[in-house]
Amino acid sequence: MTEMTEHHEAIVIGAGVAGIYQIKRLLDMGMDATVLEAAGGLGGTWYNNRYPGARFDSESYTYGFTFSKEVLAEWDWKERYSPQPDNLEYLEFVADKFDLRQHMQFNCRVDSAHFDDEENIWHLVVNGSRRMSCRWLIMGVGLLSIPTMPRLDGVDDFKGDSFHTFSWPHEGYDLTGKKVGIIGTGATAIQVIGDIADKVGSLHVFQRRANWAAPLNNSKISKEEMAEIRSRYHQIFEVCNRTPGGFEHEPDRRGFYEVSREEREKLWNKLYKEPGFGIWLANFREIFMDEKANEELSEWIADRIRDRVKDKATAEKLIPRDHGFGVQRVPLETGYYEAYNRPNVHLVDLNEEKLVRVTENGLQTEAAAYDFDVIIYATGFDAITGAYDRIDIRGANGAVLRDKWETRITTYLGMFIEGFPNMIMPNGPQSGSASTNYPRGIEIGVSWVSDFLEYARANGHTRVEPAGDATERWTQHVEKMYSVMLMRKAKSWFTGYNSNVKGHEAGTIRYLVYNGGTPKYVSIVNQVVADGYAGLVFDGDPDGGAKAETEFTRRAAE
Numbered sequence: 001m002t003e004m005t006e007h008h009e010a011i012v013i014g015a016g017v018a019g020i021y022q023i024k025r026l027l028d029m030g031m032d033a034t035v036l037e038a039a040g041g042l043g044g045t046w047y048n049n050r051y052p053g054a055r056f057d058s059e060s061y062t063y064g065f066t067f068s069k070e071v072l073a074e075w076d077w078k079e080r081y082s083p084q085p086d087n088l089e090y091l092e093f094v095a096d097k098f099d100l101r102q103h104m105q106f107n108c109r110v111d112s113a114h115f116d117d118e119e120n121i122w123h124l125v126v127n128g129s130r131r132m133s134c135r136w137l138i139m140g141v142g143l144l145s146i147p148t149m150p151r152l153d154g155v156d157d158f159k160g161d162s163f164h165t166f167s168w169p170h171e172g173y174d175l176t177g178k179k180v181g182i183i184g185t186g187a188t189a190i191q192v193i194g195d196i197a198d199k200v201g202s203l204h205v206f207q208r209r210a211n212w213a214a215p216l217n218n219s220k221i222s223k224e225e226m227a228e229i230r231s232r233y234h235q236i237f238e239v240c241n242r243t244p245g246g247f248e249h250e251p252d253r254r255g256f257y258e259v260s261r262e263e264r265e266k267l268w269n270k271l272y273k274e275p276g277f278g279i280w281l282a283n284f285r286e287i288f289m290d291e292k293a294n295e296e297l298s299e300w301i302a303d304r305i306r307d308r309v310k311d312k313a314t315a316e317k318l319i320p321r322d323h324g325f326g327v328q329r330v331p332l333e334t335g336y337y338e339a340y341n342r343p344n345v346h347l348v349d350l351n352e353e354k355l356v357r358v359t360e361n362g363l364q365t366e367a368a369a370y371d372f373d374v375i376i377y378a379t380g381f382d383a384i385t386g387a388y389d390r391i392d393i394r395g396a397n398g399a400v401l402r403d404k405w406e407t408r409i410t411t412y413l414g415m416f417i418e419g420f421p422n423m424i425m426p427n428g429p430q431s432g433s434a435s436t437n438y439p440r441g442i443e444i445g446v447s448w449v450s451d452f453l454e455y456a457r458a459n460g461h462t463r464v465e466p467a468g469d470a471t472e473r474w475t476q477h478v479e480k481m482y483s484v485m486l487m488r489k490a491k492s493w494f495t496g497y498n499s500n501v502k503g504h505e506a507g508t509i510r511y512l513v514y515n516g517g518t519p520k521y522v523s524i525v526n527q528v529v530a531d532g533y534a535g536l537v538f539d540g541d542p543d544g545g546a547k548a549e550t551e552f553t554r555r556a557a558e
């Protein structure tokens, strides 16, 4: 260590939902810790994504932190699906309540993190030259924090204004009357389009693959309703804890084929009118695993699109043909389909006319040149591992994480990586977070990591890493979970698909998320603790690895 190195016992990278709770827990245990955040403020997703229409798809009152009774008592949600400004305000409220900002350093981009095998310490370089070090490196870098642009020529040639939705101007941007082109029809674009269609002069939507979407059915929450919700918080979070996705929507436990087609339609009609993910998550469980069941539901949803979009040809183009409903995370919409009934909104099908390039004036397809004042890139993210890849992370013996994960993602519990001692991921790849109501998964991860660090400190451990056999078993368990889900066939960020990122093309599944559901994940990680942190090797003692052959193996095989 040079004199210039700033040392902390723990460094947390990222001041989003995970980083905020993580620093709180580290400070509570009296640890010297700091958060490094690349952005200018805290909030992660809710700091960055300020595009029109950005809001929760989780019920607001299930999204908040549960660790503080005071926060639950003091914060009022104003809408069932709260918009971005309120969500950021909420996270700032939590951070200020516990005086956390003084432990956060903004505009600090971590360039590299190298593990020192002799000292069991991580050495970081921040913003090109600043040197820092820590015993424990905790990654709260976000799942969707690296936006990707299309690999198109001419992006810089455009003379008008253009933004990726992730980098929407913080001061806001007035689209009134403007000629707008938007690329993408993912969850983000679907929110933007529903919000701006009636404000812009014209809107051209460039769609490559159609995406299933369902109504959000948002509403205001009155003071009285909030009081009623508050009185049920305990019950609400109990439900979230027992559902696979950590939402308040519980699957319909009747068998899909045990009830008549009429009964199924009755359920779907009800769920389609209800708020949120009910039509996806309160549906029959077979829709996620059984092709025939999924096809029947998909056809029913397709008819709803046909009901809502007046132009028949446009409706057919908006119906996905390459995947079934719910095998990707379902975008929730407000007026998305109705937007296409407006004379100023036009769908451009990129299967009929491929995008060729960006020009000075707009977008050029094989068929036409489109002139715009503004281009919006709603083109998604280098999901889950993208933020790790952007840091030069080197573990024991100089192993490069980016290389290790190039062909196969391997982790232990989604929290540890073999060969990368003392690096911990409360919401990493293959952890319980990504496929859930995000903060519910984060609280589980952060609590587990915090308890683990208390244990490690109390026992004087200075080095921990997962054993190879435990890592392999966990990774195989994660991979096996995909094999039963139709999701494995989807070209989505859950399977590592993003045509803008070289090497993550369709057909090469990357096992990025844990699909076993929250209750199973919790039971496994708790069992690991009960077995004396089975699967982890402390201070190079291989006995820890041997302990991996325990209850966990049995549960993972179930």
Ligand code: NAP
Residues within 6 Å of the ligand: 055, 056, 057, 058, 144, 149, 150, 151, 183, 184, 185, 186, 187, 188, 189, 191, 206, 207, 208, 209, 329, 332, 350, 355, 378, 379, 380, 381, 493, 498, 499, 500
């Ligand atoms: P996304 O789902 O990956 O969608 C990206 C879109 O851009 C896709 O339609 C994609 O088309 C298109 N695209 C990408 N590159 C293109 C190119 N070169 N040419 C033409 N089209 C291109 O990303 P997202 O919409 O930002 O959503 C990501 C995730 O964020 C969601 O799944 C969700 O979990 C989360 N999210 C949540 C909320 C919320 O309600 N809280 C809102 C927004 C997002 P292809 O499908 O053909 O690749």
